[in-house]
Amino acid sequence: MAAPGENLRINADRLWDSIMEMAKIGPGVAGGNNRQTLTDSDKEGRALFQSWCDASGLSMGVDKMGTMFARREGTDPEALPVYVGSHLDTQPTGGKYDGVLGVLAGLEIVRSLDDLGIKTKHPIVVANWTNEEGARFAPAMLASGVFAGVHTLDFAYARKDMDGKSFGDELKRIGWLGDEEVGARKMHAYFEYHIEQGPILEAENKQIGVVTHGQGLWWLEFTLTGKEAHTGSTPMNMRVNAGLAMARIFEMVQHVAMTNQPGAVGGVGQMKFSPNSRNVLPGTVVFTVDIRSPDQDKLDGMRATIEEEAARIAVELDVGCSVEAVGHFDPVTFDPVLVDRVRKAAEDLGYSHMNIISGAGHDACWAARVAPATMVMCPCVDGLSHNEAEDISKEWAAAGADVLFHAVVETAEI
Ligand code: HGY
Numbered sequence: 049m050a051a052p053g054e055n056l057r058i059n060a061d062r063l064w065d066s067i068m069e070m071a072k073i074g075p076g077v078a079g080g081n082n083r084q085t086l087t088d089s090d091k092e093g094r095a096l097f098q099s100w101c102d103a104s105g106l107s108m109g110v111d112k113m114g115t116m117f118a119r120r121e122g123t124d125p126e127a128l129p130v131y132v133g134s135h136l137d138t139q140p141t142g143g144k145y146d147g148v149l150g151v152l153a154g155l156e157i158v159r160s161l162d163d164l165g166i167k168t169k170h171p172i173v174v175a176n177w178t179n180e181e182g183a184r185f186a187p188a189m190l191a192s193g194v195f196a197g198v199h200t201l202d203f204a205y206a207r208k209d210m211d212g213k214s215f216g217d218e219l220k221r222i223g224w225l226g227d228e229e230v231g232a233r234k235m236h237a238y239f240e241y242h243i244e245q246g247p248i249l250e251a252e253n254k255q256i257g258v259v260t261h262g263q264g265l266w267w268l269e270f271t272l273t274g275k276e277a278h279t280g281s282t283p284m285n286m287r288v289n290a291g292l293a294m295a296r297i298f299e300m301v302q303h304v305a306m307t308n309q310p311g312a313v314g315g316v317g318q319m320k321f322s323p324n325s326r327n328v329l330p331g332t333v334v335f336t337v338d339i340r341s342p343d344q345d346k347l348d349g350m351r352a353t354i355e356e357e358a359a360r361i362a363v364e365l366d367v368g369c370s371v372e373a374v375g376h377f378d379p380v381t382f383d384p385v386l387v388d389r390v391r392k393a394a395e396d397l398g399y400s401h402m403n404i405i406s407g408a409g410h411d412a413c414w415a416a417r418v419a420p421a422t423m424v425m426c427p428c429v430d431g432l433s434h435n436e437a438e439d440i441s442k443e444w445a446a447a448g449a450d451v452l453f454h455a456v457v458e459t460a461e462i
């Protein structure tokens with residue numbers, strides 16, 4: 049029987065086939081996926097994952113945020129489980145691998161342990177966290193945030209999508225409101241395997257990202273109030289132009305991020321003009337600024353500067369301005385023991401590797417608040433993600449899953 053450190057390998061074809069099978073659910077329009085949280089396609093994806101867990105004899109627990117926990121028993125039922133998780137929900141124009149790779153690599157570890165007839169001391173639990181993306185309901189990593197005690201269940205249930213539907217109602221509607229108290233589960237350790245979603249590993253020609261930290265984030269939702277007026281007959285000096293204020297704030301955010309290099313990013317991904325008519329100056333403009341940095345002081349300093357500058361711009365243009373932080377987490381340091389285990393696994397397996405800070409947020413960032421946690425990353429083509437053209441190679445997928453396999457088995461003990 050192979051032991052960690054020897055050539056424990058997952059079944060690369062089976063992992064790849066599972067990813068491709070899941071990708072058929074909630075297809076996008078350009079080869080990726082649109083399987084947004086709590087939609088009918090999310091429900092379908094959950095059912096497929098449930099069927100695979102059933103086939104592997106896993107017992108499924110579901111909590112009051114709809115997160116799925118598929119458990120493989122260990123030899124010591126009292127031992128806290130080792131969790132391996134990520135998410136099956138996608139962006140509206142998402143790729144096939146963001147999140148899915150991590151959940152299905154966890155399932156592949158279970159399948160490979162069964163093939164090898166290996167029983168670990170600690171149980172192993174594969175998790176599918178609800179609403180990691182935050183695309184439909186802000187903030188991102190919502191379920192893992194409730195699990196870590198950062199958000200209340202009421203806060204989460206009250207979150208509304210752009211059509212005014214609530215998280216709580218939609219969770220009930222798709223039939224995935226579980227009965228477990230959120231956060232009642234205790235973890236021996238938490239691992240998450242994810243595509244990098246950035247260009248570093250591919251550019252450095254490394255197969256494995258040994259993730260030491262995750263950068264912190266603020267999502268600042270601005271509501272600017274102007275005056276609806278005719279775009280043709282309203283003289284320029286009579287306009288109360290919320291759209292112009294948004295443009296100036298957007299430009300200022302770019303400047304603040306660029307003057308906080310290295311290690312800061314800032315931008316806007318979502319914006320809503322009302323009434324959004326071609327020949328009406330907007331009465332209101334709502335948009336979310338996304339700023340991130342691994343450096344706590346930089347992160348909080350950028351937030352303060354952006355809010356001050358936005359207020360100044362609004363006064364200058366006589367536009368109303370309010371801002372609400374709709375998403376936040378501090379920079380996270382992953383567990384050094386687990387990080388070393390990932391690095392050692394990459395070395396044992398002969399995979400090229402480098403330390404990396406996660407640019408994107410992950411459920412691991414919240415899990416790290418309640419258990420020793422870390423991540424494994426693989427490269428992605430051109431560093432592209434949150435785009436239907438997101439792509440990885442089967443070899444990349446398998447290499448990271450092998451490393452995850454070793455680190456998980458080492459932690460779950462044979
Ligand atoms: O926004 C993020 O970093 C993640 O993709 N939810």
Ligand code: MN
Nearest residue numbers: 146147180242
């Ligand atoms: Mn993700």
Ligand code: MN
Nearest residue numbers: 139146181434
């Ligand atoms: Mn994502």
Ligand code: MN
Nearest residue numbers: 348376377378
């Ligand atoms: Mn903070």
